Amino acid sequence: MNSHTEENYLKAIYKLIEHDTDVVTTNAIADKIKTKAASVSDMLKKLADKKLINYQKYQGVSLTPKGQKVALNIIRKHRLWEMFLVEKLDFKWDEVHDVAEQLEHIHSDKLIAEIDKFLNYPKVDPHGDPIPDVNGKLQLQKSKSLSNFSTGDILVITGVVDHSPAFLRYLDKSGLALGFEIKIKEIIEFDKSLQIMINKKNTLFISLEVAKNILVITK
Amino acid sequence: MNSHTEENYLKAIYKLIEHDTDVVTTNAIADKIKTKAASVSDMLKKLADKKLINYQKYQGVSLTPKGQKVALNIIRKHRLWEMFLVEKLDFKWDEVHDVAEQLEHIHSDKLIAEIDKFLNYPKVDPHGDPIPDVNGKLQLQKSKSLSNFSTGDILVITGVVDHSPAFLRYLDKSGLALGFEIKIKEIIEFDKSLQIMINKKNTLFISLEVAKNILVITK
């Protein structure tokens, strides 16, 4: 049986590995799940015994196929639950994380299959993150950060990098949401901030920091 | 913080006290939650320290108002989740218990309020059990066991005593469901089994044991 805690470790490792390196450090994990490095070391030994991770003392860890499967299943459940909360229960996209963090550990294949059906098999969650399928397959994200584009480019918002409620509420307040069209009117020389037009209607200035955290595809 | 385990103890105590005595024994609790009496003794001390139960060594336990509130809140969540599973996700009434047993421990007031709203504020769960309101108030059940009635009585099924999947599936197979009308055609002298007519259409024999586990009100 996979405990709640074990699942959280595997998910953390998966997420740390996802974009960056091919190996995660003990400290990075400790940081991510808000525990101490010593506790992580303990747990890594146990996960390795169960063949869920590849682990050599002092050398960092990666997930075995078995561990990756567990991690992706948790992520699938997390994202489906987030979708459910937003689509069916009127949660805002900045309110779903903590509850989904609990719901993702409910064990019932039927339950998650029915939720998936109830939501009509969504491909992405409310933040634009892809939802792995039952086999752990992920649609690869071809979107890039808004900060990579140039004046005149016309783009569509597909996701966010930062998922913090503070950032998400800022986007709401600025009238930015997934699926909205953005045209880069100007990139300000001084601080690289962007003047953008949203849905051909409103113009808005956003900082480089904000632009970095908005994911888009070209239209 | 109320742990998962703590909540299960309080729920068990509530359910054991519900109909019968005013005090529960250690063994009864051990039995209910499938643990050993020694473990229960340990836990009772802790619950008493937290003022969740009234407990004197060797004298059995009852819930304090604080403990009762926790128990009723868990029961509320359990029954709302069962309702959700049946009404929205196509679960059968014999399939919901184990999943609801997990879902009842999710902590989020907003979540359960939204589920309640989504279901349009149901008063009873799929088994006919009343759903406590946010304050822990319970609609009192005025239904009685079908075994208490006599030939000629016309009744409506409102609930079940036994909640086991086996019994529930037997009812399904026999064409019995909540809200259905029953007329007692005859009570067989020999074994007190009943011949009943369902919804003025089909007749059926049921054992005394089965009759005892069906709750009804007079029409």
Next chain:
DNA sequence: AATAAAATTTAGACTAGCCTAAATTTTATT
């Protein structure tokens, strides 16, 4: 290459919950 700093692991201890076996208290029976 040697050493200092940083990262990681080990040792030893703690808590929540559980267990078995032994001791104690209550209840039932003579």
Next chain:
DNA sequence: AATAAAATTTAGGCTAGTCTAAATTTTATT
């Protein structure tokens, strides 16, 4: 009322997961 049986509690131990402090290994810097 005394004793046997049943119920309950205590004592002592176990596991999962956490922690701090100390030891070890790796990495960075001189």
